[in-house]
Amino acid sequence: MEAKTADFKYVYDRPKSLVDVPTHYCPGCGHGIVHKILAEVIDELGIRDDTIIVAPVGCSVLLYNYIDVDGSEAAHGRAPAVATGIKRVHKDKVVISYQGDGDLLAIGTAEAVHAANRGEHFTTIFINNAIYGMTGGQMAPTTMENQITKTTPYGRDPADVGFPIRACELLNTLEAPVFIERCAVYDVKHVLKTKRAIKKGLQNQIEGKGYSFIEVLSMCPTNWGINPVKSAEWVHDVMEPYYKLGNFRDI
Amino acid sequence: MSDRILMKGNEAVGEAAIIAGCRHYFAYPITPQNEIPAYMAKRLPEVGGTFLQAESELAAINMVFGASAAGARVMTSSSSPGISLKQEGISYIAGAELPCVIVDMMRGGPGLGNIAGSQADYFQATRGGGNGDYRIIVLAPASVQELADITIEAFDLADEYRIPVMILGEGYLGQMSEPFSLPEPSGKTFEKPWALTGAKGRKPNIIASMRLTPENLLEEHNLKLKKTYDKITEKEVRYESYLLDDADYIIVAYGTSARISRSAIIELRKEGIKAGLFRPISLWPYPYKELKKAASHAKKVLTVEMSLGQMVEDVRLAVMDDEKVDFYGRTGGMLPESGEIIRRVRHYGS
Amino acid sequence: MRGKPVIDTERCKGCMLCNAVCPENIMGVGESFNKQGLAYAICVNEEACTTCRSCAIICPEAAIKIIKYV
Numbered sequence: 001m002e003a004k005t006a007d008f009k010y011v012y013d014r015p016k017s018l019v020d021v022p023t024h025y026c027p028g029c030g031h032g033i034v035h036k037i038l039a040e041v042i043d044e045l046g047i048r049d050d051t052i053i054v055a056p057v058g059c060s061v062l063l064y065n066y067i068d069v070d071g072s073e074a075a076h077g078r079a080p081a082v083a084t085g086i087k088r089v090h091k092d093k094v095v096i097s098y099q100g101d102g103d104l105l106a107i108g109t110a111e112a113v114h115a116a117n118r119g120e121h122f123t124t125i126f127i128n129n130a131i132y133g134m135t136g137g138q139m140a141p142t143t144m145e146n147q148i149t150k151t152t153p154y155g156r157d158p159a160d161v162g163f164p165i166r167a168c169e170l171l172n173t174l175e176a177p178v179f180i181e182r183c184a185v186y187d188v189k190h191v192l193k194t195k196r197a198i199k200k201g202l203q204n205q206i207e208g209k210g211y212s213f214i215e216v217l218s219m220c221p222t223n224w225g226i227n228p229v230k231s232a233e234w235v236h237d238v239m240e241p242y243y244k245l246g247n248f249r250d251i
Numbered sequence: 252m253s254d255r256i257l258m259k260g261n262e263a264v265g266e267a268a269i270i271a272g273c274r275h276y277f278a279y280p281i282t283p284q285n286e287i288p289a290y291m292a293k294r295l296p297e298v299g300g301t302f303l304q305a306e307s308e309l310a311a312i313n314m315v316f317g318a319s320a321a322g323a324r325v326m327t328s329s330s331s332p333g334i335s336l337k338q339e340g341i342s343y344i345a346g347a348e349l350p351c352v353i354v355d356m357m358r359g360g361p362g363l364g365n366i367a368g369s370q371a372d373y374f375q376a377t378r379g380g381g382n383g384d385y386r387i388i389v390l391a392p393a394s395v396q397e398l399a400d401i402t403i404e405a406f407d408l409a410d411e412y413r414i415p416v417m418i419l420g421e422g423y424l425g426q427m428s429e430p431f432s433l434p435e436p437s438g439k440t441f442e443k444p445w446a447l448t449g450a451k452g453r454k455p456n457i458i459a460s461m462r463l464t465p466e467n468l469l470e471e472h473n474l475k476l477k478k479t480y481d482k483i484t485e486k487e488v489r490y491e492s493y494l495l496d497d498a499d500y501i502i503v504a505y506g507t508s509a510r511i512s513r514s515a516i517i518e519l520r521k522e523g524i525k526a527g528l529f530r531p532i533s534l535w536p537y538p539y540k541e542l543k544k545a546a547s548h549a550k551k552v553l554t555v556e557m558s559l560g561q562m563v564e565d566v567r568l569a570v571m572d573d574e575k576v577d578f579y580g581r582t583g584g585m586l587p588e589s590g591e592i593i594r595r596v597r598h599y600g601s
Numbered sequence: 602m603r604g605k606p607v608i609d610t611e612r613c614k615g616c617m618l619c620n621a622v623c624p625e626n627i628m629g630v631g632e633s634f635n636k637q638g639l640a641y642a643i644c645v646n647e648e649a650c651t652t653c654r655s656c657a658i659i660c661p662e663a664a665i666k667i668i669k670y671v
Contacts, residue, residue: 009671
C-alpha cells in the first residue's frame with residue numbers, strides 16, 4: 001500500500017491551555033478528561049490570559065501545573081473562599097474553583113454553600129468520584145450505599161454514616177446560583193455535554209450573570225479497585241441512577 | 252497632622268487601614284471587635300472597596316488568602332476564638348509568602364471564655380498556632396493613636412516582607428475611645444509581579460505553600476523564609492522605654508498592662524523608688540537584646556501580663572537570670588492592679 | 602483511508618477507554634510497553650478509521666490526536 005499523500009490536517013489536537021506534560025493521575029481517571037475539556041473551553045473562549053484557577057486539596061491539587069493559567073492553592077475545602085477573595089479583587093477575570101467531593105461536600109460544605117448563596121461570580125467544577133482518591137480510597141460524602149472503601153470496609157451503612165449527598169439538589173435550594181448542572185465523563189456523549197456545561201458556566205461568568213456550578217460524575221479506577229472501562233460502566237450503572245444527570249438551573 | 256478626633260480603637264484601626272490603602276476586608280462577627288466589621292461595612296463601599304462578612308473566621312482568612320494572592324492590600328479582624336479558627340489559613344498565607352494584616356482584639360480564654368480584654372493569646376500570636384516553621388510579625392499597640400499608626404506600618408511591613416502582620420490588642424483597646432490624630436499614608440508602594448492577575452504576556456504565576464518534589468524543595472523554601480525572618484529580627488524590633496536609664500526595678504509589659512504599669516511607676520517614683528517601664532511593641536520580633544541591656548543594671552525585672560504568664564518566658568530568655576525575673580498577672584479577662592504592682596516593687600527594696 | 606489516530610505512546614497509560622468507545626472497534630492494546638511499563642493503545646485497523654474522534658475525546662491523557670487526509 002503506497003503511502004497516502006503527505007498532507008493532512010489535525011481534526012483533533014491537544015488544547016493549547018493544557019500544559020504538555022504527563023499527569024500524575026491514574027489510568028482512566030476522570031480528572032484528566034475534565035482538565036482537557038476545560039483547557040479546550042479556555043482556548044475556545046480565548047480567555048487564557050484572563051483565567052485564574054483555584055485548586056483543591058485532593059488528587060487535583062496539582063491542577064495549576066496542568067492548566068496554563070494563573071493558579072492558586074487553597075486549603076482543603078476552602079477553594080470557594082479563596083476564589084471569592086480573588087474574584088472580589090479582579091472582577092474582570094475568570095475565576096474557577098475546581099474541587100473534589102471531599103473538598104466540597106465534607107470539610108468545605110460551608111464554604112461551598114455560602115459562596116453559592118452569595119452568588120459569587122465564579123464557576124465551580126465539582127468532580128464527584130464517590131471516594132477520597134489522593135489519600136488512598138476512604139469514604140467520601142458521595143460514596144454510594146454499600147460501597148466498600150478503606151473506611152467503610154463492610155460497605156457504607158447509611159444507618160451509621162448517612163446517605164450520599166447530592167450537591168446539585170442541595171445548591172438548587174439557594175436563590176442566587178444562575179447555573180447548576182450535573183454531567184459525567186464515562187463516554188463520549190457525556191464528555192461533550194460536560195464540555196458544553198463548563199463552557200456555559202464560564203460564559204455566565206464572563207457575562208457577569210453570577211455563580212455557576214457544574215458537577216461531574218467521574219471515574220476513580222484505582223481506589224474503586226476495578227479497571228478503567230468497568231469504572232466507566234460503574235458510573236453509568238450505579239452512580240447515575242442516584243445522581244440524576246441534567247440541568248437543574250439555567251437562568 | 253489632621254486635627255484630633257475621638258474614636259473607639261476598633262474604628263480607628265478600620266479608618267487607618269483605609270488610609271493605608273486597604274480596599275478588601277473579610278471578617279466574621281465576634282465580641283469584643285464587632286465595631287471593626289461594622290465600621291468597614293459602612294466605610295469601604297464609600298471608597299470603592301469590598302466588605303464581606305464571611306460564613307466563618309476560617310472562610311474569612313481564606314478569602315484574605317485569595318485577595319492577597321490577587322495582589323490586593325487586605326485585612327481581617329477577630330478575637331481569640333476566631334483567631335484560633337484562622338490558624339491554618341495563617342500558616343498557608345505565611346507558607347505562600349502572602350502579605351496581609353490580621354487584627355486580634357484578645358478576650359478571656361480558653362474556650363468560649365468571656366468577652367473581657369486579655370493577653371492570654373501571646374503564645375498563639377508569637378509562636379504561631381498553625382503548622383510548620385513560620386513566623387508572623389506581631390505588633391502590640393497601647394493606645395488608640397498607636398493602634399492607628401501601627402496599622403499604617405503593618406500594611407507596609409506585610410508588603411515589604413510578604414508576610415502576615417498581626418496587630419495584637421486587647422478587647423479594652425478596641426472598646427476604648429481616645430482622642431487621636433488620623434495618621435498620614437506612608438506613601439510607600441510595593442511591586443507585586445508575583446500576584447495572580449491573569450497571565451497576559453507572562454508565564455503563569457502560582458501561589459502555593461505546597462512543595463512536594465524534589466525531596467528538599469520545602470526545606471529550601473523554609474530556609475528562604477528564614478532569611479526573611481532573620482532580616483525582620485534584625486531591622487524591625489520596636490519597643491518603648493520609660494524612665495529606664497536609672498531604674499533599679501524594671502517592669503516589662505505591653506498593651507493595656509503597660510498603661511497600668513506606667514501609672515504604678517509614676518506612684519513609685521513619687522516615693523523615691525526608681526522604677527521604669529520596658530514596653531515591647533513588636534512581640535515578634537521580640538526585643539531580647541534591648542531588654543537584656545536594660546535589665547543588666549536592674550535589681551529586679553517584673554513582668555506584668557493579663558495571663559498566667561506567657562511573655563514572661565521571653566523575658567527570661569532575654570534576662571537569663573531566674574532570680575531577677577518576677578511575674579504578676581491576672582487571668583480570665585481581669586485587669587492587673589497598679590496597687591499590687593506598687594506593693595511588689597516596694598517589697599523588692601525592703 | 603480518511604485519516605487515523607496518532608497516539609503518544611509514552612503518554613498513554615493503557616486505560617483502554619478509547620477501545621471501549623471506538624464505534625469501529627479498531628482501538629486495541631498493543632504488544633509493546635512504554636517507559637512507564639504500560640501496554641499502550643494502538644489502532645489495529647487504520648483503514649477503518651472514520652476520524653470520528655471518539656478515542657481522542659475520551660482519552661484522559663490527551664494522548665491521541667486525529668489526522669484527516671486532505
